Structures are given as structure tokens and as C-alpha cells.
Amino acid sequence: MNLCGMSAHALRDGIAARRFSAEDVVRAFLDRIAAHDGRVHAFLEVHDTEAIAEARRLDEEIARGSEPGPLAGIPIAVKDNICVRGRGTSCASRILSGYAPPYDATVIEKLRAAGAVVLGKTNMDEFAMGSSTENSGFGATRNPWSLEHVPGGSSGGSAAAVALGLAPVALGSDTGGSVRQPGAFCGVAAMKPTYGTVSRRGLIAFASSLDQIGPLGRDVQDCLNLYNVLCGPDPRDATSAPGGHEVPEGALLQGVRGLRVGVPWDWLGEGLHADVEAALGRSVEALRQAGALVGEVSLLDPSYAIAAYYIIATAEASANLARYDGVRYGASARGAEDPAGLYTGTRSEGFGAEVRRRIVLGTYVLSAGYYDAYYLRAQKARRLIRDDFERAFAMADVLLLPTAPTPAFRIGEKTGDPLAMYLSDIFTVPLNLYAGCGINVPAGLSADELPIGMQLLAPRFGEAALFRAAQCLESRLGTLGLAPEPAET
Amino acid sequence: MGAPHESAARGYEPVIGLEVHCQLLTRSKIFCSCSTAFGAPPNSQVCPVCLGHPGVLPVLNRRAVELAVVLGLALGSKIREVSVFARKNYFYPDLPKGYQISQYDLPLCDGGSLQIGTGDARRTIGITRLHLEEDAGKMKHAEDGSGRSLVDLNRCGVPLIEIVTEPDLRTPEEAHDFLERLKQLVQYIGVCDGNMEGGSLRCDANVSVRPRGSEALGTKTEIKNLNSFRNVQRALEHEIRRQIAVLESAGRVEGATLLWDATRDRLQVMRTKEEAHDYRYFPEPDLLPLVLAEEWIAAIRGMVPELPEARRARFVREYALPEYDAGVLTATRELAGFYEAAARRSGDAKLASNWVMTELLGAVKGDTERLRNLPLTPERLGDLLALITSGAISGKIAKAVFEEMAVSGGEPGAIIEACGLSQIVDPDAIRALIAEVLAANAPQVVDYLAGHERVLPHFIGQVMKASRGRANPELTNRLLREALEARRE
Numbered sequence: 008m009n010l011c012g013m014s015a016h017a018l019r020d021g022i023a024a025r026r027f028s029a030e031d032v033v034r035a036f037l038d039r040i041a042a043h044d045g046r047v048h049a050f051l052e053v054h055d056t057e058a059i060a061e062a063r064r065l066d067e068e069i070a071r072g073s074e075p076g077p078l079a080g081i082p083i084a085v086k087d088n089i090c091v092r093g094r095g096t097s098c099a100s101r102i103l104s105g106y107a108p109p110y111d112a113t114v115i116e117k118l119r120a121a122g123a124v125v126l127g128k129t130n131m132d133e134f135a136m137g138s139s140t141e142n143s144g145f146g147a148t149r150n151p152w153s154l155e156h157v158p159g160g161s162s163g164g165s166a167a168a169v170a171l172g173l174a175p176v177a178l179g180s181d182t183g184g185s186v187r188q189p190g191a192f193c194g195v196a197a198m199k200p201t202y203g204t205v206s207r208r209g210l211i212a213f214a215s216s217l218d219q220i221g222p223l224g225r226d227v228q229d230c231l232n233l234y235n236v237l238c239g240p241d242p243r244d245a246t247s248a249p250g251g252h253e254v255p256e257g258a259l260l261q262g263v264r265g266l267r268v269g270v271p272w273d274w275l276g277e278g279l280h281a282d283v284e285a286a287l288g289r290s291v292e293a294l295r296q297a298g299a300l301v302g303e304v305s306l307l308d309p310s311y312a313i314a315a316y317y318i319i320a321t322a323e324a325s326a327n328l329a330r331y332d333g334v335r336y337g338a339s340a341r342g343a344e345d346p347a348g349l350y351t352g353t354r355s356e357g358f359g360a361e362v363r364r365r366i367v368l369g370t371y372v373l374s375a376g377y378y379d380a381y382y383l384r385a386q387k388a389r390r391l392i393r394d395d396f397e398r399a400f401a402m403a404d405v406l407l408l409p410t411a412p413t414p415a416f417r418i419g420e421k422t423g424d425p426l427a428m429y430l431s432d433i434f435t436v437p438l439n440l441y442a443g444c445g446i447n448v449p450a451g452l453s454a455d456e457l458p459i460g461m462q463l464l465a466p467r468f469g470e471a472a473l474f475r476a477a478q479c480l481e482s483r484l485g486t487l488g489l490a491p492e493p494a495e496t
Numbered sequence: 497m498g499a500p501h502e503s504a505a506r507g508y509e510p511v512i513g514l515e516v517h518c519q520l521l522t523r524s525k526i527f528c529s530c531s532t533a534f535g536a537p538p539n540s541q542v543c544p545v546c547l548g549h550p551g552v553l554p555v556l557n558r559r560a561v562e563l564a565v566v567l568g569l570a571l572g573s574k575i576r577e578v579s580v581f582a583r584k585n586y587f588y589p590d591l592p593k594g595y596q597i598s599q600y601d602l603p604l605c606d607g608g609s610l611q612i613g614t615g616d617a618r619r620t621i622g623i624t625r626l627h628l629e630e631d632a633g634k635m636k637h638a639e640d641g642s643g644r645s646l647v648d649l650n651r652c653g654v655p656l657i658e659i660v661t662e663p664d665l666r667t668p669e670e671a672h673d674f675l676e677r678l679k680q681l682v683q684y685i686g687v688c689d690g691n692m693e694g695g696s697l698r699c700d701a702n703v704s705v706r707p708r709g710s711e712a713l714g715t716k717t718e719i720k721n722l723n724s725f726r727n728v729q730r731a732l733e734h735e736i737r738r739q740i741a742v743l744e745s746a747g748r749v750e751g752a753t754l755l756w757d758a759t760r761d762r763l764q765v766m767r768t769k770e771e772a773h774d775y776r777y778f779p780e781p782d783l784l785p786l787v788l789a790e791e792w793i794a795a796i797r798g799m800v801p802e803l804p805e806a807r808r809a810r811f812v813r814e815y816a817l818p819e820y821d822a823g824v825l826t827a828t829r830e831l832a833g834f835y836e837a838a839a840r841r842s843g844d845a846k847l848a849s850n851w852v853m854t855e856l857l858g859a860v861k862g863d864t865e866r867l868r869n870l871p872l873t874p875e876r877l878g879d880l881l882a883l884i885t886s887g888a889i890s891g892k893i894a895k896a897v898f899e900e901m902a903v904s905g906g907e908p909g910a911i912i913e914a915c916g917l918s919q920i921v922d923p924d925a926i927r928a929l930i931a932e933v934l935a936a937n938a939p940q941v942v943d944y945l946a947g948h949e950r951v952l953p954h955f956i957g958q959v960m961k962a963s964r965g966r967a968n969p970e971l972t973n974r975l976l977r978e979a980l981e982a983r984r985e
């Protein structure tokens with residue numbers, strides 16, 4: 008039985024029916040990581056000892072007849088910007104190498120309570136700043152479908168791990184598309200919940216008003232199950248929303264008859280890859296055949312969102328990353344004469360080029376004399392973008408568009424051109440500014456055998472409609488299955 | 497003495513504004529549940545939140561908001577229904593996050609005022625704003641000669657309210673008076689312990705000078721590190737003298753931040769205007785805007801006790817006390833409360849005032865804080881005073897009973913009984929004492945019978961002495977006259 012090829016819900020059913028044990032499952036994934044991760048580098052750290060011990064404990068509980076949690080025995084890969092108590096949590100940054108948080112993130116507490124087993128920490132763009140996982144301080148992750156291509160980012164390690172069967176499900180974080188875009192590039196289901204539904208406590212902040220933890224899985228149902236475990240109010244996160252936003256599994260069976268699907272055709276002109284355009288056509292057709300009412304919606308030009316995003320996100324990041332000063336934890340420069348020397352040394356050595364660039368940008372847009380022209384204006388633009396989405400969602404229940412304009416690009420293709428890299432997020436960033444929810448659903452392969460992803464977007468707390476539409480798309484387009492086992496390059 | 501009179505003579509007028517930080521009397525910190533107790537071992541009252549660990553989030557302490565609103569209401573400020581927290585960005589080893597959570601353009605309270613001076617010299621000093629913020633830690637230079645600096649983060653996250661005055665103060669004495677009044681107020685309403693040495697009340701001063709009669713403001717300097725009211729006054733005197741000297745020599749005052757060196761009695765430049773920080777304030781994305789419902793403000797209004805000014809006026813009106821008495825009695829909330837309870841019980845407000853001002857304040861050596869630990873309750877003091885008014889004991893006996901009550905807290909009747917201090921009202925007993933006294937003072941009896949009535953008090957004194965103060969004075973007086981007149985026959 009190929010356990011690593013199964014979805015998490017199939018594994019859960021198998022463990023509950025005692026067809027195999029939680030330990031069997033965890034060992035299968037650990038073996039597969041040992042065999043294959045060297046080539047894709049999805050993991051920064053694998054927690055084998057703890058994972059096996061936890062699986063055994065769960066098996067004993069199940070043997071004693073106690074009710075297994077909704078994720079009992081399900082291994083999960085966790086992006087390295089989510090705190091796991093006592094284990095390395097570095098955000099793939101040298102400045103946090105060796106740092107082990109003294110607490111579990113709220114989502115980790117919830118996963119443990121549900122019986123999930125943390126397999127290890129996955130690679131990412133340093134502090135989630137990037138769209139290709141090339142900005143990791145510990146080496147890039149490769150796309151399991153083609154080792155010369157990027158897996159997307161910043162949750163590239165999590166997406167690659169799920170695509171290659173190194174973990175059935177994973178956690179990522181989405182600030183401007185960092186869950187959905189690698190989901191598209193690696194061919195897995197990947198969801199960004201409504202801002203506030205999942206606690207950010209223990210998610211190491213990049214841009215606080217945009218960050219949201221989201222699930223990645225091999226199918227929509229796994230994303231839904233994980234979402235239901237993760238969501239809910241957290242009194243320790245002041246931005247967390249009141250509860251009641253779980254989506255019953257039955258929603259997946261409701262179909263899309265009468266659901267209004269809007270496609271923002273204005274966005275989809277130049278620069279759209281022909282294979283992506285064809286996949287969009289197939290998706291529209293699939294939804295239509297299932298009874299959805301597909302029409303056009305107009306939305307503000309997404310280049311405004313990109314501009315506003317790179318001001319707001321960098322401004323917040325410039326403050327969020329100020330704490331890495333070498334005084335209390337993490338890397339610390341040696342031989343500094345005074346505090347200023349300690350800061351400059353620690354931060355110049357510890358942060359990579361993209362992180363430094365964004366800190367400088369964020370510092371600049373908040374500076375006296377520039378604040379009004381940049382930060383304040385970007386906040387006004389954000390309000391307009393929010394209103395624009397509200398208006399669009401008055402006419403459509405969900406929006407449909409490609410997750411990225413192209414399939415995965417080549418490693419090194421965009422590293423010399425930050426602007427081109429930023430524009431690879433053009434279809435995902437607007438949703439974060441609006442704070443709604445979205446999901447990537449695999450939509451076949453390109454002529455070059457690279458996954459293509461379609462994105463569904465829904466209003467704030469519109470997860471039920473989102474999952475319904477996603478399930479419909481998935482059942483009509485089919486999942487991609489595991490990426491072919493990578494050959495040596 | 498110093499500057500103000502000289503400046504007046506030279507035709508210059510100082511303009512002073514203060515920024516006062518008050519530590520709010522909460523049990524836990526403003527954004528986490530760590531204790532705020534003063535004097536704990538360094539770095540023993542810290543957690544991941546106040547240490548600025550990666551991934552932590554602030555959660556606002558509701559009690560801190562309540563206390564701040566109580567102060568705002570007491571100062572007659574307008575309480576904002578929506579106020580916003582902001583990040584104030586700067587690097588310093590005592591600031592773990594690299595930013596301080598404060599309030600900027602939308603503070604908790606706007607406007608308000610505080611009265612200074614007395615009688616005709618009474619003046620109203622405007623308050624610009626009040627805002628909530630978190631304290632930073634404390635740096636200490638190691639005393640082991642290593643040249644190392646140590647940081648204690650216990651104070652990080654302790655809730656502060658910053659009070660900014662209008663530039664309404666005109667002399668260093670007024671600044672001193674303002675601080676005294678503010679201290680009295682914050683202690684009175686229980687929002688701050690007012691302990692300047694412990695750091696729970698801190699002050700920065702802004703000062704400029706201008707030709708008398710001029711409307712335009714001169715260039716101001718800011719003075720920091722003022723750790724006592726006296727230092728505030730001293731530093732202002734120095735700086736006013738210096739600014740006038742600069743202007744007199746046709747120079748220009750340069751904007752700067754100065755540090756007061758109390759041990760050397762002098763000011764030194766900390767930074768010039770060119771070196772001023774750009775704090776890059778922006779709204780704190782981890783906290784939602786603080787919305788105070790009208791009902792909540794109304795509930796807090798109910799928590800504001802009667803303020804010293806109002807209480808003083810009421811004491812004059814209600815108890816017919818002299819202004820002086822009312823002023824002394826309302827100096828602290830403890831004293832005013834004690835007085836009022838004792839006065840009501842005794843039924844003689846003026847008598848109670850005399851006793852509280854002399855005996856009671858004497859017993860606590862003028863420190864009304866000690867009233868809390870005094871065994872004597874105001875009700876028992878009232879009972880004692882009632883015994884005087886009813887003639888049951890003399891004032892002199894009452895003082896002896898009071899001394900015993902101050903130590904044991906006992907009930908006055910029982911003490912009088914136990915110590916045999918009750919008044920002698922038995923005419924026969926007093927007649928016996930009188931007989932003894934007259935027998936022992938034969939020459940004075942002759943004088944009296946010869947018409948020299950002025951010796952009468954001498955006899956009364958002797959009787960009192962013989963009775964150890966217990967003889968009823970009126971009865972003694974009457975019986976003594978009777979006894980003497982009887983000898984005439």
C-alpha cells in the first residue's frame with residue numbers, strides 16, 4: 008500500500024479502521040523524506056524522533072479505544088515561520104539560525120489537539136519575502152515536477168513536500184499569495200483563509216495586516232478538514248475574528264448550481280501564458296457545465312494592488328523585523344563596540360539581500376516627509392481595493408482567475424529582476440489587501456509538464472462558497488496525483 | 497533666588513510645557529499577563545510577549561484603559577470613542593521589539609486642564625492630550641569594571657499614561673506646583689502610586705523664553721532625565737537663565753534635547769535638532785482601533801471618586817470648616833475619607849477637624865499612607881469625640897485615651913474603663929478632693945475670701961491634679977465655689 012500517495016482523509020480513515028497504524032504512516036513519510044528530499048530540499052528540519060514517539064502515543068490511545076481526533080495520526084509539514092516549541096524555527100533566515108521558540112503557535116496547539124503529527128519544518132523564502140523559495144538563507148527548494156524550476160514561494164517547501172508525497176498536508180502562510188502561488192506551481196490544493204479566521208499567534212510576522220496561515224493538501228477536502236481545525240477565535244490574537252466560520256464537510260457535496268462565478272477578464276490580457284489561458288477556459292467550461300452562472304466582473308487594475316502591497320507590506324516588515332538585533336536571541340555579531348555596531352553587524356550578516364531591500368523600502372516609505380506620499384496613499388488605495396472587491400462580490404459569489412500568469416519559472420530566471428519577481432504575484436496580492444479568502448485548485452499540466460493552478464476567491468468569511476466551487480472544479484478537472492519521482496539532474 | 501525674578505526684571509517670559517509619564521496601577525502589564533510589581537530580581541517578570549520573541553502578539557489590558565479613562569475624566573478631557581495604537585520605531589537595547597507601542601495622531605484623550613496655585617493666584621493649566629503606551633526596560637552599566645552594559649526587561653510593557661500639557665506654565669515654580677497637583681490627583685483617584693523615585697512618575701520639560709508681551713514663541717529645548725520635582729525646577733531655572741543669556745548676547749537658541757545631570761547640577765546636550773529621531777510612527781497592525789462604547793465610558797465615570805477640589809469646597813459648605821482645615825483634610829484621599837467618617841460619627845465636624853489635624857496626623861507623622869495600617873478606625877475616633885461632646889470625658893483624658901487607641905485600636909469606652917479614666921461625676925467624691933485641696937492651700941483660701949477670685953483656676957488645677965484629670969470640670973467648678981462660699985459664713 009503506498010501510504011504516501013494517499014490523501015490525509017484516506018489516511019485518517021485507514022488509521023481509524025486499523026488498516027494501518029499512525030506509526031506506519033509516519034514512518035512511511037519519514038522514509039520517503041530520507042529517500043527524496045535531498046533533491047528538492049523541501050525540509051529544513053525533520054522531527055523524526057518526536058514524530059515517531061507521537062505516532063506511538065496516538066496508536067496507544069486508539070488501541071485503548073479513545074476517540075481519535077479529526078487528524079489523528081496525520082503527518083503534517085510546517086512552514087519554518089510557524090513556531091514549534093523547542094525546535095528550530097528560523098524563517099529560513101541566518102539571523103534566526105539556532106533559535107528555538109519557547110512556545111507553540113496557536114495553530115500547532117490546535118493541530119496537536121486534533122492528533123496531527125508534526126513531521127518537520129519546511130523551507131521558504133527568508134521571512135516569507137519572495138515568490139520562488141530562492142531567497143532561503145539555507146539553499147533553494149526545487150520544483151518536484153521539474154528540478155530546474157522553482158516551486159513558487161514563499162511556502163515553496165510546504166508545496167513541494169505535498170506534491171512529492173513527503174507529507175500529505177502542510178501549513179503555509181500567505182501574505183501576498185505565498186500559499187496559493189506555490190500551490191499552483193507544485194500542483195496541490197492550497198488555501199488562504201479570510202484574514203482573522205486563523206490565529207496569527209506564533210506565526211513569525213512579515214506583514215501583520217496581510218499574513219494568514221493556510222493549509223496545503225493533495226485535494227480540496229484535505230484543505231477543508233485542516234481549515235476547520237485551524238480556524239476559530241484566539242483571545243491571544245487581538246486581530247482574530249469571532250468564531251463560527253467552520254465549513255461542514257457536507258458543503259463539498261452541494262454542487263455549484265446557481266452559484267455566480269465572476270471572471271475578471273480585464274486582468275487577463277497580455278502576459279498570460281497560453282497554456283494558463285487554455286486552463287482557464289477549461290475551468291470556466293467545467294463550472295458552467297456544473298450549473299454555475301459564469302459571467303464577467305470588472306476589478307481595479309491589479310498593478311495598483313502591487314504598488315500598495317509593496318508599500319504596506321514593507322512598512323510593516325521594517326518594524327516587525329526590528330527585533331532581530333542580536334541582543335536577546337538568534338545570531339549576534341561579534342566584536343561590536345557599541346549597540347549601533349551590534350545592530351549593523353548582526354543585521355547586515357544575518358539578513359539576505361531581499362530582506363534587506365524590503366526593510367530599506369519599508370523604512371523609506373514611513374520616513375518623515377514621505378509618509379503621506381507613500382504609506383498613507385497606499386492605505387487609501389487599500390480602502391479603494393477593498394471597496395472594489397465588495398462591489399464585485401455583490402455581483403458574484405466567487406471569482407475565478409489563474410493563480411499565476413505562468414506556470415513555474417526557471418530557477419535564477421527572475422532573481423536579477425525584483426520587479427519581474429513581484430509581478431508573478433499579480434493575481435494573488437489583491438486578495439490579501441482585501442482580506443478575503445482564496446484557494447488554488449490544480450488545473451492540469453502545461454505542454455512542458457508543469458502544473459497550472461486556478462484560483463477561486465470569495466468574500467470575507469465566504470469559505471463555504473469557496474470550498475463548494477473548489478470541490479466542483481477539482482472533481483471535473485481531476486487532481487494531479489504525486490509529482491513524478493525526481494530523476495537526478 | 498533664580499531665574500524667574502531675574503527674567504522678569506530683564507523683561508523675558510519663560511514658556512514651559514511638561515510631558516509626564518505615569519505608571520498605571522495595574523497588576524499585570526499592558527500587553528501580556530506578567531506582573532508589574534516593583535523591585536523584583538532583574539528579568540524575572542518577563543515572557544515571550546514582553547521579550548519581543550518572534551511570533552508573539554499584544555493583547556490590550558482592559559484595566560489599563562479603565563485607569564487611563566479615569567484620569568482623563570478627572571482632568572476634564574474628551575475621551576475618544578475610537579483611538580488608535582501606533583508603533584514608535586527606534587533601536588535601543590532596552591526596547592525588545594525595536595518599536596514601542598504607543599498612540600500618535602488619535603490618542604485616548606484630548607484636552608482637559610488642571611488647577612494650580614491657591615486663592616487669587618489660582619491658574620488653569622491646559623492639557624493637550626493623554627495617551628496610553630508601554631514602558632521600555634532599564635539599562636544598567638556593570639559595576640565590575642568590565643565596561644559591559646546590562647539590561648533589565650521587567651519594566652518592559654508596564655502600562656504608562658503620558659500627559660502632555662499646553663505651554664501654559666510660566667515659571668519653574670509653576671511647573672513644580674503643577675507636578676505636585678498632578679501627583680496628588682493621580683494618587684487620589686488611584687491610577688498611579690506617584691512614586692517618583694520608583695519611576696512611576698517621570699517628567700520631561702519643554703521650555704523657551706520670549707520678550708515679555710510678545711505673542712510669538714521662542715525656540716524651545718527639551719529637558720530629559722528629571723527624576724524629582726525639585727530637579728524639574730532646578731533644571732528649568734538653569735535652562736531659562738541660559739536661554740536668556742543667549743538672547744541677551746544677540747545669539748539664537750538652538751532646538752535641542754538636553755539631559756539634566758543632578759549630581760553636577762548642570763545640563764548637557766543629548767542631541768541637537770539635526771540629530772532628532774524620525775520615529776516613523778504608523779498604526780499598530782496587531783491591535784484593532786480601541787473603541788470605547790458610550791456605556792463603558794459611563795461606567796468608568798462612576799469609578800471616578802470626588803476630586804480634591806470638589807471635596808475641599810464641599811467640606812467648607814457642608815461642615816462649615818475654615819478653608820485652611822478643608823485644604824489640609826483633603827490633601828489625600830485616605831485622610832479625607834478618615835476625617836469624613838470620624839466627623840459623621842462624632843456629630844461635631846469642627847472638633848473632628850481639630851483632632852484629625854493635630855492628634856491623628858501626629859500619630860502617623862504626617863504620612864497619610866500609614867492610616868491604612870493604623871489600628872484606630874475613624875468610627876472609634878468618632879466615638880471618642882462624642883464622649884467629649886457629651887461631657888463624659890475631658891479633652892485631656894481623651895488625649896490619653898487616643899494614644900492608647902492609636903496603638904491598640906481598642907474601643908474608647910473599654911479603654912476608659914480599663915484604665916480608670918472615666919470622669920468623676922460623683923459630687924461627694926469631688927467634695928472630698930476639694931476639701932483636701934483647700935486644706936493644703938490655706939493662704940490662697942484667705943486670698944479668695946478677701947475678694948481675689950483670680951486664684952480660682954489654681955484650685956481647679958489642684959483638684960484636677962489630685963483626680964488625675966478625671967474630675968468633671970463643670971461640676972468641680974460649681975462645687976469649688978460652693979465650698980469656698982461656705983467658708984465665708
